[in-house]
Amino acid sequence: MHYDRVSGTPQGGVVSPTLSNIFLHVVFDKWMEKNHPEKPFERYADDIVVHCKTEKQALFVLKMIQQRMTECKLTLHPVKTKIINLRGKSEKKYPRSFDFLGFTIRPFWRKTSGGNKLMLSSFMSTKSKTSVLAKFKSFHIHKWRKPIEEVADKLKPVIQGVIKYYCKFWTTHTRYV
Numbered sequence: 021m022h023y024d025r026v027s028g029t030p031q032g033g034v035v036s037p038t039l040s041n042i043f044l045h046v047v048f049d050k051w052m053e054k055n056h057p058e059k060p061f062e063r064y065a066d067d068i069v070v071h072c073k074t075e076k077q078a079l080f081v082l083k084m085i086q087q088r089m090t091e092c093k094l095t096l097h098p099v100k101t102k103i104i105n106l107r108g109k110s111e112k113k114y115p116r117s118f119d120f121l122g123f124t125i126r127p128f129w130r131k132t133s134g135g136n137k138l139m140l141s142s143f144m145s146t147k148s149k150t151s152v153l154a155k156f157k158s159f160h161i162h163k164w165r166k167p168i169e170e171v172a173d174k175l176k177p178v179i180q181g182v183i184k185y186y187c188k189f190w191t192t193h194t195r196y197v
Contacts, residue, residue: 040066047092048085056081064121075110078103107138122148122185143193144186152182152197 044066052061052070059081061070070085072078082103089096105114106127117126123142130139155178161171186194 037065047088047094051088055084062120067120069118069120074108075103075105075112075114106140119145119147144182144197148186149197152178 044063048068049063052059056070059070059072059077061068063069070081072081082101086096086101102118103114104118105116106125117124119125122145124145125140125142127138127140129136131137156175159174161174164171182194182197183191
């Protein structure tokens with residue numbers, strides 16, 4: 021049976037990511053610049069992080085974003101859409117870390133010459149580690165009876181991918197992988 025589409029883009033379609041990016045550039049990026057220019061944000065495709073200084077601000081901006089998306093016939097993912105408290109105090113208890121683009125972003129205390137300081141850091145997410153390790157496991161290397169060079173050739177693209185993506189600034193968080 022054939023259905024004519026009147027809205028949206030086809031799932032997996034070649035132009036879908038481009039059309040979605042153009043749509044969100046207008047619907048979200050430009051709207052944020054106009055209505056909330058003081059709020060920095062990151063957007064990669066449909067994954068968005070908006071930075072707020074207080075809980076009150078975060079609740080207000082989230083409400084405004086939800087209204088904007090509804091006006092534009094979009095819905096926010098009910099599980100992924102949330103407030104994260106990386107610093108400071110809040111009335112309600114919020115998660116202290118989040119995953120974004122394969123990284124877990126979380127605060128940690130670092131001893132400095134001026135005392136302890138709360139810093140943010142990014143680590144390879146558990147989901148990403150699991151995915152890479154599953155890829156290694158799928159090779160069934162333990163069953164191979166091949167020269168080490170062949171094993172290295174098979175592993176090299178995966179290892180290089182991990183290094184190029186996750187080890188841009190530091191490497192210890194990928195040691196287990």
